[in-house]
Amino acid sequence: MTQQKIRWLVVLMSLALIGLVIFQVVGVRETLNAKEDQFDGSVTEALDAVAHKLEKTEVAVLTSRRLAAERRKEKLQQIAIHDRPAKTEPKGRKASPRKADPATIQRYASHSPIVQQWEFYGRVTVPSDVLNRTNGTLTDAEMHYVEEYYRNESPPLNPDNRLRSELEKTYDETMFRNLRKDVESVKARRDSVGKFLANRVVGDRKAAPVRKHMPKEAAAKPKVTFSRPRVSRIDSARLPHRHMTEFEKAEQKSRVMREVLLDMFTNDRPLNQRVDMAILDSLLKNEMSIRGISIPFEYGLRSDDNPHDFIFTSSPGYREDRLLDGYSMQLFPSDLMATDNMLYVYFPERQSYLAQQVWTTLVSSVILILVMASCFYVAMSTIVRQKKLSDMKNDFINNMTHEFKTPVSTISLATQMLSDEAVAASPSMLNRYLGIIRDENQRLGSQVEKVLQAARFDRGEVRMMRDQVDLHELIETVVHSLSPQVEARNGVMHTNLGAKQSIVTGDEVHLTNLIFNLLDNAIKYSGEVTDVSVSTASSADGVRVTISDKGIGMTKENLRHIFEQFYRVPTGNVHDVKGFGLGLSYVKKIVEEHKGTIRVDSAPGKGSTFEVWLPF
Incomplete structure (x- = not known):
């Protein structure tokens, strides 16, 4: 393969590797963006669910409070009825039914919105009289007085109450339309207070029959007077219990729901009274857990009354700017009057969480890139x-x-x-x-x-014949054999054998070749003037042999390759230095076989120094 082909191959493989890296980076980025969108969508769904459940919780709380108030009111009424003195009918007077004017009843029915909406086959209740009235019909003046009384008792609607009136009307139309079928299923029967469900009122109404005999216990009961009922001493189990009909139960629930809705729509309660912090914390953690979000988060509430400060934060003193940088959701969006009650949620570990989500893809991409780069480098x-x-x-x-x-x-x-x-x-x-x-x-x-x-x-396959070898004798023998070459080049060779202990364990033949190759290279690369020196020195655990010359020297690039097989220091196109490029590679292998070390110092034009250390 020519040098130019190698260059083209390197360029093409480099471009392929760069393209692979770009594709992997883009793929990881797209995966991260998808995870971010999925995380944002899950958080938004969780916050929307929390806002919806807070509204449902508010309705449930208001309804339970209203029902509790109704039960307390009913119990107080039962206590008052129980403690009220019984009235006895005067002798000689008998209760008789009273008859209403048909025209008046028809006029009342036509103007009453309740009667118009509730068409349940005339099942209305008419209480019996408790006083003996000889004239059983109401005169026109009396009926006019009653109508004037109820008309005067109803206050005129001011602008603030118009919304409430409209809501009541809408609620009545919707609620009683749905209750119509339920009310029709209620059969006519006598209730606990002696009332009848009569036929539909058209132009006349019938009076309920009068109880003829009073119970003896009630007639003999003494009259009791008191200033204030003491509810705490009343045994509620002994109070007379009045069973409510299905219609009365439906009417009570309808009234309670209407009052709850009116409270929600018209009452402007502070946000801290509408949201329970413990419930909010539980809802947030539950909704986040359902959607697989388990990292910690901070949250806070900000009301439209004070839009610049948070009325509550999960961690007191937490940085508000961090919350504003997170997610937000409007609370109670169903309010008639638009409000800016906001819930803010911030995830401090969002980036690390998203990084963990794409960690597998990222690691696999990095490993793939490293493998490809390594293969490219090795190739x-x-x-x-x-x-x-x-x-x-x-x-x-x-x-x-x-x-x-x-x-x-x-x-x-x-x-x-x-x-x-x-x-x-x-x-x-x-x-x-x-x-x-x-x-x-x-x-x-x-x-x-x-x-x-x-x-x-x-x-x-080389086997060492180890024996005790005197390095000084070996060096003198090699120097003597190479002296003719030095003399032929008009050079000089110096010896300084100063090692106190020169005997080492090794193969004499290979050690001789080692010294011979080093001295032969020093002579061949000495240049015009041959000046070679050989010295020895003892160390704590071995002998150091130093061979130096003042020849052409070597560059740092040459120093990295001189111990490779077949490598020869370039000397130009002139073949004046003989050799195969095997001498120094042989020297290094012999030194390593004897557990020694070799070191080279050289500079161009200043010569080279080889230092060999051999253990005893």
Whole structure:
């Protein structure tokens, strides 16, 4: 693969990775927006349900209070009737039915809204007289007096009462229309106070029969007078109980409901009297829990009487600006008069809650992006490394061909010279060419051995023959063998073997090759002036060997790769430094096999220093 193809591949894979990241970010954002809309909708539904239930609670509370007041009123009436002295009828006077004027009754019925609305087959009640009246009919003057009395007792409607009157009229029309069928089902029967449900009143009405005999107990009962009834001492169980008819029960419920509705529509009660804080807190928590919202929240109430301050907050002293930034819902929206009674709810942990809702999607997206990026990096690194290895192998083949070609050519030339009769006749010439063949053969063998050693190290087949080795003797032997090269370059090699203990445990052959490769590299890369020094020093648990030169040096980029196989420091197009790029990689592996360390310091134009530490 060419360098240009690798560049195009990197660009395309980078664009694909960037597109994947963008799609994942957009997807997570859309999911978060959907969760926010769902959360907002759930909160709005919960607040709407709370507002509706608060209205129902208010109706229930007002109804229960009104019914309790009606029961107390009825009980007081029963107490008053029980303690009222019985009246005896004067002797010689008998109660007789009185007859009403048909025209008057017809006129009363036509003007009465109740009679007009309640068409339940004339089932009205007519009480019997308790006084003996000889004239049983009411005169026109008497009827006129009665009508004037009720007309004068009814106060005129002022503007403030018009709304109440209209509500009563609307309520009557609706309520009694629904009660008509229920009232028709009530059969005519005698009630507990001696009244009859008569036929429909058209032009005449019948009087109920008079009780002829009074109970003896009632006639003999003494007259009792008192100033104030003491209700607390009355045994309610012994009071006479008057059973209400179905119609009377319906009428009482209708009256109570009408009064409750009128109180709701007309009475302007403060918000803190209309809302019970404990009920509000319970409703909010219950509605939020039903919709799966379990995070804490703060809430507050603000009335239209004082729209700038909160009349109540769930946490005293809580920041009001936070509540205003949350959710709001109008309370009692069914009031006739529009009000600005508002309920505010704020969720301090809203963002973290929403983040938790999309946490799975977010984590999976991040993991997917990281996996793709890692695969992209590994793929690109592998491609680049394979490309580099391919280049290094090509260089290795070129160098190996050059290194092998020179000895082979030299041996071939020496062999040709040996075939010459003049050379064969001269023993000195013969020995010379034979020595050249021997040296080149050893050189060729050493090069082949280096390649084989590198292959064995890669396969892990190298076995160390560990023994006690004196590093000072080993270094002196290697320096002596390399002295001709230094002298040929007009250089100098310094030795400073100052280690107090120089014996280590290791493989003598591999340690010799280690020192030889380091000194050989120092000589080859010394430049024009060869100046190499070797020194040793003892440490607490090992020996430190330092080899330095004053050659061309290396850059930081070269330092990162000098221990790689087949890597050679570039020297331009001139092939004046021989080698396969296997020497330093071999050195590093030998040091690691002996549990030691190696460190390099170098700078371009200032030379290089290799420091090897080997344990005892």
